[in-house]
Amino acid sequence: MTARTDRTDRTDRTDRTGFRALRDQLETLTTEAFRPELAGIDQLPTLDIVRLMNGEDATVPAAVAARLPEIAAAIDAIAERMARGGRLVYAGAGTAGRMGVLDASECPPTFNTDPSQVVGLIAGGPAAMVKAVEGAEDSRELAAEDLTALALTADDTVIGISASGRTPYAIGAVEFARTRGALTVGLSCNAGSALAAAAEHGVEVVVGPELLTGSTRLKAGTAQKLVLNLISTVTMIRLGKTYGNLMVDMRSSNEKLRARARRIVALATGAPDEEIEAALTATGGEVKNAVLVVLGGVDGPAAAGLLTASGGHLRAALTLAQTQAR
Known part of the structure; x- marks a missing residue:
């Protein structure tokens, strides 16, 4: 046997040993377990398979x-x-x-x-x-x-x-x-x-x-x-990226999201359409800032400053705006 053949043989034995170790390891994992009761799943009607899979997902x-x-x-x-x-x-x-x-x-x-x-x-x-x-x-x-x-x-x-x-x-x-x-x-x-x-x-x-x-x-x-x-x-x-369950920090990057932005400001403030449009225009389309403009009675730049001072948290910025207004 040549030295090269001997090295190749040792490498093959090492690979086989490694493969067996990995196989044995996988067999201990729950995610890799075989379920004999599903061995005939490929012979079932499609609706039955779908029901089985949906039932699994439900867990x-x-x-x-x-x-x-x-x-x-x-x-x-x-x-x-x-x-x-x-x-x-x-x-x-x-x-x-x-x-x-x-x-x-x-x-x-x-x-x-x-x-x-x-x-x-x-x-x-x-x-x-x-x-x-x-x-x-x-x-x-x-x-x-x-x-x-x-x-x-x-x-x-x-x-x-x-x-x-x-x-x-x-x-x-x-x-x-x-x-x-x-x-x-x-x-x-x-x-x-x-x-x-x-x-x-x-x-x-x-x-x-x-x-x-x-x-x-x-x-x-x-x-x-x-x-x-x-x-x-x-x-x-x-981190203050929402106001209640509203995505006030969302980015209005297309027409659908711009419509969503208007709706979020409306849900947060109850303001009429004209006031919402004016607030979004004053804040460059930033939803959180626009809500603060409407509810806090401030202008665009002031809203931005209040949010910065509040670490981006809208509720804290509203409290600060109310305190400053007194």
């Missing part, structure tokens, strides 16, 4: 509800840091990474955040949103590189997302973030996950085995979407 909100205390604690910690100028960074691979990128991309139009304030990182970069990048999820180093490029600080928060809770990219992101003093959250769908253990705030939403064995784009993906909705939405409420 996800309850799994999320079981973790609400942990989610709320994470939100309070995130909001505290973002109020100091910190950023919220999601990091994941595959479906989990896409969920993070999706939630981040929806924050600017919904809450008028700067695109750099909520960031979604997916293993393999933007191209991985539409096409799998082989091997990217297996790299802790890649996560460290991606976060290094963001110049992470102690005021930032990094949320690692992984259905299995064992994805190296997500774990690596959390581990690196902790070395920079950033707040860390580990979101997974298996109990006792390495990701949750690595983070300060572990959120493990156990949704159980999938309808299709190991297809974590199903219940696990839905759970991740629900949790990220909670995190971003309630964090923005805490």
Whole structure:
């Protein structure tokens, strides 16, 4: 046997050993469990399959509800840091990474955040949103590189997302973030996950085995979407991005949103159309400022100054306006 053949043989044995170890590890995960009672699902009528899948989806909100205390604690910690100028960074691979990128991309139009304030990182970069990048999820180093490029600080928060809770990219992101003093959250769908253990705030939403064995784009993906909705939405409420349940910090970037802006000002103030249009014109279309103009009886520049003094919180700005008017 030549030296080259011997090396190749050793490599093959190592690969086989690694494969068996990974296989054994996956078999312990709830999200990867096989459900023998569904082995004949492909032979069922379409309506029966749809009912089965819909029934599975209906269990996800309850799994999320079981973790609400942990989610709320994470939100309070995130909001505290973002109020100091910190950023919220999601990091994941595959479906989990896409969920993070999706939630981040929806924050600017919904809450008028700067695109750099909520960031979604997916293993393999933007191209991985539409096409799998082989091997990217297996790299802790890649996560460290991606976060290094963001110049992470102690005021930032990094949320690692992984259905299995064992994805190296997500774990690596959390581990690196902790070395920079950033707040860390580990979101997974298996109990006792390495990701949750690595983070300060572990959120493990156990949704159980999938309808299709190991297809974590199903219940696990839905759970991740629900949790990220909670995190971003309630964090923005805490930061004063809403007035009651009205999106007063939304960005009016098209005709539909401009119509929504008028409606929000109307719902918040009860003012007639002419007064609403005048207030939006005076504030350059800024909904929160326009509400303050109407309810606070101030002009556009004064509204902007009051909001700055109140840290962007409309209720506090209204109280300040009333105090100044006395």
